[in-house]
Amino acid sequence: NAGVMQNPRHLVRRRGQEARLRCSPMKGHSHVYWYRQLPEEGLKFMVYLQKENIIDESGMPKERFSAEFPKEGPSILRIQQVVRGDSAAYFCASSPRAGTGNEKLFFGSGTQLSVL
Amino acid sequence: DAKTTQPPSMDCAEGRAANLPCNHSTISGNEYVYWYRQIHSQGPQYIIHGLKNNETNEMASLIITEDRKSSTLILPHATLRDTAVYYCIVRANTGNQFYFGTGTSLTVIP
Numbered sequence: 001n002a003g004v005m006q007n008p009r010h011l012v013r014r015r016g017q018e019a020r021l022r023c024s025p026m027k028g029h030s031h032v033y034w035y036r037q038l039p040e041e042g043l044k045f046m047v048y049l050q051k052e053n054i055i056d057e058s059g060m061p062k063e064r065f066s067a068e069f070p071k072e073g074p075s076i077l078r079i080q081q082v083v084r085g086d087s088a089a090y091f092c093a094s095s096p097r098a099g100t101g102n103e104k105l106f107f108g109s110g111t112q113l114s115v116l
Numbered sequence: 117d118a119k120t121t122q123p124p125s126m127d128c129a130e131g132r133a134a135n136l137p138c139n140h141s142t143i144s145g146n147e148y149v150y151w152y153r154q155i156h157s158q159g160p161q162y163i164i165h166g167l168k169n170n171e172t173n174e175m176a177s178l179i180i181t182e183d184r185k186s187s188t189l190i191l192p193h194a195t196l197r198d199t200a201v202y203y204c205i206v207r208a209n210t211g212n213q214f215y216f217g218t219g220t221s222l223t224v225i226p
């Protein structure tokens with residue numbers, strides 16, 4: 001009964017390095033969402049993907065951030081040339097169908113990114 | 117998606133009912149009300165959701181006013197493990213995302 005799996009759980013990077021965060025949705029789920037949570041703040045939507053498609057990236061920073069959800073394998077959130085302001089918890093969620101309104105999201109445990 | 121307003125914090129005595137209010141005065145007819153909670157730094161946990169009617173499950177009850185402009189999440193017998201931040205969210209049937217506000221930090225007191 002595996003839920004949404006995120007790895008790594010903790011990731012430490014130096015400024016300028018790349019961070020790759022992985023998310024495996026629940027079995028049977030083909031819709032993935034990424035959220036970011038800065039310290040002492042609520043979750044902020046970043047991007048919504050279906051298999052091989054980005055559906056809504058309205059919350060993604062215009063530069064350095066990208067996301068993919070390939071046909072095979074986990075969804076990847078990639079942050080290039082990380083800066084200290086990227087330090088945050090990144091949560092992934094999945095759902096089996098598109099936003100019908102009556103479809104709850106299941107969240108992973110998150111990846112805590114620390115940029116030194 | 118409509119925005120929500122919640123009190124920033126609440127206390128509740130252990131064993132008593134915790135009633136968490138939420139205002140969503142701009143909610144549209146096709147928007148559902150969802151409640152999630154986040155314990156410490158864990159991922160958000162689904163609690164309950166509804167459209168018009170009151171809902172109950174093993175975790176909580178959701179009371180939605182007739183005009184749908186507000187709702188209340190009820191934890192019938194709060195325990196220390198219910199200490200968490202509770203988020204009230206409204207989501208359209210065409211919405212691709214959940215909008216998380218600042219939530220209510222509930223502290224259950226022994």
